[in-house]
Amino acid sequence: NAGVTQTPKFQVLKTGQSMTLQCAQDMNHEYMSWYRQDPGMGLRLIHYSVGAGITDQGEVPNGYNVSRSTTEDFPLRLLSAAPSQTSVYFCASSSQADYYYEQYFGPGTRLTVT
Amino acid sequence: GENVEQHPSTLSVQEGDSAVIKCTYSDSASNYFPWYKQELGKGPQLIIDIRSNVGEKKDQRIAVTLNKTAKHFSLHITETQPEDSAVYFCAASRGAILTGGGNKLTFGTGTQLKVEL
Numbered sequence: 001n002a003g004v005t006q007t008p009k010f011q012v013l014k015t016g017q018s019m020t021l022q023c024a025q026d027m028n029h030e031y032m033s034w035y036r037q038d039p040g041m042g043l044r045l046i047h048y049s050v051g052a053g054i055t056d057q058g059e060v061p062n063g064y065n066v067s068r069s070t071t072e073d074f075p076l077r078l079l080s081a082a083p084s085q086t087s088v089y090f091c092a093s094s095s096q097a098d099y100y101y102e103q104y105f106g107p108g109t110r111l112t113v114t
Numbered sequence: 115g116e117n118v119e120q121h122p123s124t125l126s127v128q129e130g131d132s133a134v135i136k137c138t139y140s141d142s143a144s145n146y147f148p149w150y151k152q153e154l155g156k157g158p159q160l161i162i163d164i165r166s167n168v169g170e171k172k173d174q175r176i177a178v179t180l181n182k183t184a185k186h187f188s189l190h191i192t193e194t195q196p197e198d199s200a201v202y203f204c205a206a207s208r209g210a211i212l213t214g215g216g217n218k219l220t221f222g223t224g225t226q227l228k229v230e231l
Contacts, residue, residue, distance in 0.1 A: 004157075040223055042222055048218060059220075105150075
């Protein structure tokens with residue numbers, strides 16, 4: 001049971017380039033989400049999904065796309081990277097079996113856009 | 115939307131002392147308040163949470179208190195140890211049923227706790 005895995009761990013992009021941050025979980029969790037973490041700002045929700053085929057926007061969705069074709073995977077796409085997207089990105093998942101449920105976070109991807 | 119404020123941003127204590135981190139929230143419909151610990155280079159990990167129907171919860175050296183009237187909740191760590199050094203985040207959520215869209219968390223800005231020998 002690997003939990004939540006993210007790839008890559010580090011990435012450097014030039015302005016305007018595109019890339020996909022990968023996230024996978026092996027706990028059969030319905031709920032998955034993406035957060036970005038910036039100094040002094042905590043973690044902010046980018047996009048989330050309550051199940052395969054269903055996604056919705058969080059607090060800071062601009063510049064990011066997501067899709068959820070399987071329960072296990074929830075990739076985050078940057079279509080045209082900007083320096084403002086330099087951040088640490090965390091993927092999280094949780095089960096919806098209960099009313100309240102713990103979110104499990106991945107180890108993060110540190111992205112730098114030059 | 116929800117706004118969560120967290121204080122202090124940094125906290126330095128001597129080993130064996132207690133540490134207290136405080137958070138306030140704005141959305142009176144929030145009913146779930148988890149605390150996460152983040153070690154350097156790792157993702158946040160849940161250490162304790164509290165639901166709105168209780169005022170206090172304890173787990174060994176860690177306790178959380180909630181005052182719904184004043185909209186604030188606090189993390190208390192007793193007998194601090196060097197391994198408690200990390201960044202701690204509070205968060206708030208309305209829970210799945212009210213939002214209809216999963217357990218969306220709003221985080222505080224974090225507290226860097228340093229436990230000195």
